[in-house]
Amino acid sequence: MSSSCEFESLEKTLESHIPEAELAEVRRILFGKETQKLELPLCAVESAAQRDFELKGFGFRASVEQLRPPRVLRVGLVQHHSVLPTDAPVQEQISAMHRRVGEMAEVAAMCGVNILCFQETWTMPFAFCTREKEPWTEFAESAEDGQTTRFCQELARKHNMVVVSPILEREELSDTLWNTAVVVSNSGNVMGKTRKNHIPRVGDFNESTYYMEGNMGHTVFQTQFGRIAVNICYGRHHPLNWFMFSLNGAEIIFNPSATVGALSEPMWPIEARNAAIANHCFTCAINRVGTEHFKSEFTSGDGKKAHHDFGHFYGSSYVAAPDGSRTPGLSRTRDGLLVVEMDLNLNRQISDKWSFKMTGRYAEYAELLTRAAAPDFKPKIVKE
Numbered sequence: 001m002s003s004s005c006e007f008e009s010l011e012k013t014l015e016s017h018i019p020e021a022e023l024a025e026v027r028r029i030l031f032g033k034e035t036q037k038l039e040l041p042l043c044a045v046e047s048a049a050q051r052d053f054e055l056k057g058f059g060f061r062a063s064v065e066q067l068r069p070p071r072v073l074r075v076g077l078v079q080h081h082s083v084l085p086t087d088a089p090v091q092e093q094i095s096a097m098h099r100r101v102g103e104m105a106e107v108a109a110m111c112g113v114n115i116l117c118f119q120e121t122w123t124m125p126f127a128f129c130t131r132e133k134e135p136w137t138e139f140a141e142s143a144e145d146g147q148t149t150r151f152c153q154e155l156a157r158k159h160n161m162v163v164v165s166p167i168l169e170r171e172e173l174s175d176t177l178w179n180t181a182v183v184v185s186n187s188g189n190v191m192g193k194t195r196k197n198h199i200p201r202v203g204d205f206n207e208s209t210y211y212m213e214g215n216m217g218h219t220v221f222q223t224q225f226g227r228i229a230v231n232i233c234y235g236r237h238h239p240l241n242w243f244m245f246s247l248n249g250a251e252i253i254f255n256p257s258a259t260v261g262a263l264s265e266p267m268w269p270i271e272a273r274n275a276a277i278a279n280h281c282f283t284c285a286i287n288r289v290g291t292e293h294f295k296s297e298f299t300s301g302d303g304k305k306a307h308h309d310f311g312h313f314y315g316s317s318y319v320a321a322p323d324g325s326r327t328p329g330l331s332r333t334r335d336g337l338l339v340v341e342m343d344l345n346l347n348r349q350i351s352d353k354w355s356f357k358m359t360g361r362y363a364e365y366a367e368l369l370t371r372a373a374a375p376d377f378k379p380k381i382v383k384e
């Protein structure tokens with residue numbers, strides 16, 4: 001699936017227009033140390049082509065150590081369009097999304113992916129712009145045993161893969177709605193869930209109408225393949241949010257997102273990448289693709305005309321490493337699966353080199369943060 005009238009990708013434009021002799025240097029400066037292209041199995045390449053989605057694979061390398069064996073794993077990032085029009089019946093939309101993502105997960109399995117992560121609220125259109133409650137709240141499900149979690153449990157068992165599934169959650173009994181990522185172990189058991197900590201109040205992103213600020217802190221999940229955390233969408237603008245996951249020991253932080261070009265695109269390549277550098281970990285930024293049209297018009301509250309869509313979700317999912325390098329992004333226009341091999345030993349190797357976490361002055365920060373959060377806070381400003 002593709003949104004054909006949109007600009008396809010920065011990487012493609014650089015490749016077509018920068019002379020061969022200069023391209024490697026341009027890439028080094030823009031993207032850091034070159035990631036190696038992964039050889040992916042022919043069956044996976046053919047399947048992706050038949051099912052009309054982009055498949056790319058890259059690898060980050062770490063030095064070989066004398067005392068620790070390498071800790072190599074593969075992550076998969078899935079970006080996709082909303083399959084059916086937004087006014088199709090709710091169950092049909094959910095089932096169509098399950099089918100689409102299910103076939104992408106099959107290809108991820110062929111590529112040896114160990115941990116697979118989907119985009120923010122992946123089973124539904126990003127309807128939070130509309131402020132209408134119906135039918136959008138009907139997409140909310142139980143994180144523990146909703147149909148989407150059961151679907152992911154099947155994927156996890158079948159492919160021996162950890163599945164990170166960001167959904168709109170309806171908490172049973174209280175009926176409270178949350179923006180949640182469910183983490184399903186490769187055994188098929190639900191390991192737990194984590195909730196979006198920061199709710200956007202920017203442009204058309206009127207999400208506070210729908211769900212509450214997360215109340216689960218900064219949980220890290222010890223999977224068979226490594227320690228992972230999920231910083232959902234708008235949380236990526238908060239360096240301290242990434243940092244808290246890192247303090248709790250996250251080695252890979254996923255950032256499932258839904259964001260549009262006019263709002264955030266220049267920030268997208270910087271934020272998750274900077275978080276990988278600052279926290280000596282890997283980060284995985286995932287964004288949906290396409291333009292979703294809604295029947296009723298809505299305004300952005302900025303005096304401009306009412307409209308029926310958010311604008312274009314620009315995909316461009318990528319992975320960043322602690323050494324500041326990053327993979328090329330997936331396309332801005334197509335559904336895609338990004339397969340990335342990484343050796344988690346790189347985290348400590350870069351920490352030993354740059355020591356950002358070791359040199360942090362946490363007691364000092366904590367003292368000022370505590371004072372700044374108090375109602376009588378007075379900033380320390382020296383005046384002449």
Ligand SMILES: NC(=O)NCCC(=O)O
Nearest residue numbers: 200205233234258259264
């Ligand atoms: N989904 C979401 O939080 N979007 C807000 C916009 C952004 O963070 O780019």
